[in-house]
Amino acid sequence: MRDVDWREFAERMALLARDLLAQESLDATLDRISTTAVELVEGCDEAGILDLRKGEVETLSACGDHVQESDRLQGRLGEGPCFDAARDTSGGRVYRIPDLTSPDGRWPHFSPAARSLGYGSMMGFLLYTRNDDFGALNLYAYGPGAFTAVSETAGWLFASHAAVALAGARTQEQLEHALETRHAIGEAMGILMERHGLSEPDAFGVLRRISQNHNVKLRDVARRIGGGASGADDSVPEEAPEG
Numbered sequence: 001m002r003d004v005d006w007r008e009f010a011e012r013m014a015l016l017a018r019d020l021l022a023q024e025s026l027d028a029t030l031d032r033i034s035t036t037a038v039e040l041v042e043g044c045d046e047a048g049i050l051d052l053r054k055g056e057v058e059t060l061s062a063c064g065d066h067v068q069e070s071d072r073l074q075g076r077l078g079e080g081p082c083f084d085a086a087r088d089t090s091g092g093r094v095y096r097i098p099d100l101t102s103p104d105g106r107w108p109h110f111s112p113a114a115r116s117l118g119y120g121s122m123m124g125f126l127l128y129t130r131n132d133d134f135g136a137l138n139l140y141a142y143g144p145g146a147f148t149a150v151s152e153t154a155g156w157l158f159a160s161h162a163a164v165a166l167a168g169a170r171t172q173e174q175l176e177h178a179l180e181t182r183h184a185i186g187e188a189m190g191i192l193m194e195r196h197g198l199s200e201p202d203a204f205g206v207l208r209r210i211s212q213n214h215n216v217k218l219r220d221v222a223r224r225i226g227g228g229a230s231g232a233d234d235s236v237p238e239e240a241p242e243g
Helices: 006-021 026-040 067-077 081-087 110-116 149-196 200-213 218-228 232-239
Strands: 046-053 056-063 094-097 121-130 133-141
Touching: 006 026, 006 149, 026 046, 026 056, 026 133, 026 149, 046 067, 046 081, 056 067, 067 081, 067 110, 067 133, 081 094, 081 121, 081 133, 094 149, 121 149, 133 149, 149 200, 149 218, 200 218
Parallel strands: none
Antiparallel strands: 046 056, 046 133, 094 121, 121 133
16 A cells, blocks of 8 residues: 555545444354455455464464464464464554565574465464453465565555454354343243243253253253254253152
8 A cells, every 4th residue: 555545545434444344254254354354454365363362372263264274374484474473462453574585584484384375475463362262363475575665554444443343243143142042941940830830930940950960060950951953852851859
């Protein structure tokens, strides 16, 4: 993005925000972020979202042939711009390697490995934080010097919009999951109340005891009782109080 019309860029960011919020799922939002990064940031040939969960690297989304391999390399080597961005909780907004063909003291092992994948320059942006889990937006270019200071600013603005959209998508996913869990528990309680003549508190107590005794999440117990797994009801009479 050598000569940026920032007014046009702002308009595209506004349209992007609406587009991301309109996605139907968290996965769709992640994929849209990756594909849009390639379209929007000058010099970007491939893009992806890396998740660092308790020290383990996972590629949540990838637009390009070698993004996943790059993520695996960063996780295995424990270094790289995107890996560092995902670990950075100090407020650092971006890591950039202008030229992977030149020696880089920060990532001496990853840089030559990235070159072998065909990358010439990279940027990594801290994207979100969630408990012990961190993520980064990764931008890749085939040629060295593809990302300028202007590209960095544009990428950071894009990543900021993406982070807000991801937060919203994750909240929506959690809400839908909570509603599904509540429905499953209510259905399972109804089954126990009808089969064993239990009161509502007693039925919930049965679910809770099965969950604790068998180290199974409450929602999974409820789903099994509701018919989600064959034979799951067999353990219920043994733990149910007499109605």
